[in-house]
Amino acid sequence: MKTSKQSLGHKEGLLGVLSSLGVLYIAVPMAAFFFFVASNWREITFAGVSSAAYVSVGATTLATVLDAVLAIPLAYLVATSSSSFMRLLGNLIRLPLGLPPLVAGVMLLLAFGPYTLVGRAFNGSLVNSFAAVTLAQLFVSLPFVFEIARSAFKADGPLSAAVASTLGFSKTKAFLYFASVENWPQLRSALALGWLRAFGEFGATILVAYHPYSLPIFTYVQFSGFGVPSAVGTVLVTLLFGALGSLFFLSIPSPRALLWRMKREKKRLKDPTPTAPHPISFSIEGSVDGFSLRLSHSGSAALSILGFSGSGKSLAISYLAGASLFKEVSSTSYLQIGESKGTTRAGYLGPYRVSWVPQVSYLSRGYRVYEELELIRRENGVSQDHLFELVDHFGVKDLLYREGRQLSGGQRQLVALVRAFLVYPDLVLMDEPFSALDFALRKRVQRKVALWLQQRSVSSILVTHDPEEAVILCEEILCVSNGEKVSSGGASEVFDEPGRIETAAVVGIDNVFPREYLDTLDFEVTCELAEDTRALGVRAHAIDVRYEKDAGLFQKEMLFVASARVSLCTTLGKRVRVLLSVEGLVDEVVADLESPSRFEVGDKVFFSIKEGVELK
Incomplete structure (x- = not known):
């Protein structure tokens, strides 16, 4: 016992060390930053930060709303479908998670750049604009929201949607009234993480929307032009709005009450008059x-x-x-x-x-x-x-x-x-x-x-x-x-008359005696089995158990008598259940007796069969 406790303590200690290292890795840079802020507060400047903050907060909020509208319903469809097409679609949506942000920026330029079909339709306004910042953020954050939401919906699986369907709800209504409410904590977390991913996007944004400056771009401009101290004010504002944005999405209440109140009653059905059940x-x-x-x-x-x-x-x-x-x-x-x-x-x-x-x-x-x-x-x-x-x-x-x-x-x-x-x-x-x-x-x-x-x-x-x-x-x-x-x-x-061995146990026949076993008995089997009979099925109440000295009391109409040893004996009210270990049988024989006799484990006994059914 002492060794076990020491081993457990060692495991807990290792877990604590690893956890502490993880916390320190995040905490030390942040502590260094705030120490620098406290020591150099008077030199910190916030010039130009407000416009960059406006762009970042506005574009990120819009991108996160679009994540909710586009990614979450799509995640539900993929999670509740078993089709190969939907699995392929899910992999496609996840692909940007593994792409470098600059690669994502190149792809966005090829799709929405000023000389593309889409770009010309919008007069080149999808680059170097507020819309361009939003598109870049949406492209990198949507897969995050999709994957977290899909994992939440996947826990219920496709059967949850099928149950809702049998209750009269279309897939859209099942998603709206049940899946979204049931998984709201996870969906809320998905949106918060989507906000943070979009808010911090840099690589794709710098290619498609260098202007107007977002906070990550403005931080880069200040750092590359004037060094670390000049970027501290922007970083401070970025931390503040990042925390506030994520807290906002994490605190959005469940739509349960609103949806329940908005649900209107359909036209009242007339209660059907019972008829005969349908075949x-x-x-x-x-x-x-x-x-x-x-x-x-x-x-x-x-x-x-x-x-x-x-x-x-x-x-x-x-x-x-x-x-x-x-x-x-x-x-x-x-x-x-x-x-x-x-x-x-x-x-x-x-x-x-x-x-x-x-x-x-x-x-x-x-x-x-x-x-x-x-x-x-x-x-x-x-x-x-x-x-x-x-x-x-x-x-x-x-x-x-x-x-x-x-x-x-x-x-x-x-x-x-x-x-x-x-x-x-x-x-x-x-x-x-x-x-x-x-x-x-x-x-x-x-x-x-x-x-x-x-x-x-x-x-x-x-x-x-x-x-x-x-x-x-x-x-x-x-x-x-x-x-x-x-x-x-x-x-x-x-x-x-279960007929087959596979049926016997299913319908409550406790014991199946294979024909090969019956053929090896020293005692005479008084029943004649058909040629195609593979086994004899016997219910537990059709078996009698006695000690050798009482074996002569077995009724003459018994089908057969054989020896065994008691492996377990339990009392069930006025009845006794006995498990018998029988040579030549893999499974133990189960007997339910009305007799108050109590057998001891290991006792040699004889058991007899009152009745049985032939199994094929």
Whole structure:
């Protein structure tokens, strides 16, 4: 323990030394400058600085405003797109970050010089002018603002825009009302850094706008003509305005309140009268990063997709929501609701509304819960009565005036469910919507969702790992493994006769005994297996465990009896769960017993199988 503490202290000390060196490197030149100012205050002159300051501050402010108008929306488009063209465009915008400023100046002259097509159109006013200073500053600062904003938007990814789309918001509105508010601290920092980069621009400016003097150019003129002391006054003013400008942009408040108040309500929709839920069919064939997905289903209005992690369930449901993450997708892929067949666009497939509850709720961290729900209500022309009914039904009233960032994962999922049902969907897509809820609340919310789906005649597709959850909410089950369907059918059919080994574990069959193991048993196997049977699936409650002295008490109708050793024994209320290590099996055998018997780890026991299902 002493060695560990010493090692940790050594690491902290090294970190402190490196940090101190970084601070000193910046602080020493600044301290030397201010010491010179204090010692030579009377000799410092500010002649001509005011006009240069006017040019710099004015041009930099205009360039930063243009950065906000041009770079930030572009960053959102690039960050929320998966197309190769957008990636190429992003690289193009970043390119000036690696160019020497003088090279940027040459490029600007070739584009806007007095003898170019653009330059002649403006009578040569795009060089040696206030506009020229602004253009030079914009060219070097825009990539800075773009890259910081893109990184902020990229953290949410393309799915955030897709979720907003299913809630009725166009990409422009999703950017304005959600992405900009959610990422405002980062965007504010991007503008502050853009201001500083533009304010300090020298290399490009000296080629395209030597006159009128900006502060960097004026500093160079004074230094080259009269030496360091004559430039000190200009440097002092430059530091002052640079600090004030960056502080100004860092202190701009979030536009949340303004946008929320400006959001007008669309024409009120008439609450739809519930009809029978619509049958759902789909076919998906696509690939991404070497993973291929081929799924199809037809006919049911309430479907559950079951499968292990990484089997492609979320990839499939995101495609159905209109947020395809595929790099390649077959033209034959489709979603069909009723008679409408095609691809979900902006939350609609023909006349049918599609909403989505993704694994990550993408609940805005910038709004209070009520503000976000109210924005969605206004955008969709939904009545407040409908909103309040959902709030009461799902029990989120106490969360309404809390910000999204203040909610737990489970609370965010509850709000996401309210949000999805708020738009009167004909089909709701739910991707593990209860995964962050505690056990008791999960059961209660499952019942609430099932009740709402039934009362409002809403079709649904649920992605889940929980077989019991699938039975509660769905009529049919589609089991998926490695991107392909392995079985499908009615819930009772799939659970009672899973058919394949890949399906067995997904629907809650705890034990799979390979045929090779059964063939090696010393005890007689009393069941006859079909020739194409690969294994026997057995649920934990169908296994009995006894000590050798009690093995004779096994019922005669048992399928087979085998020996094992206890590797773990735990009490679950009135039941006992036993894990058995069995020679010849890779996985341990799981048994749930009603007997109060307590086994010790390492005990030799015998276990018997009451019933099982043949797996292919």
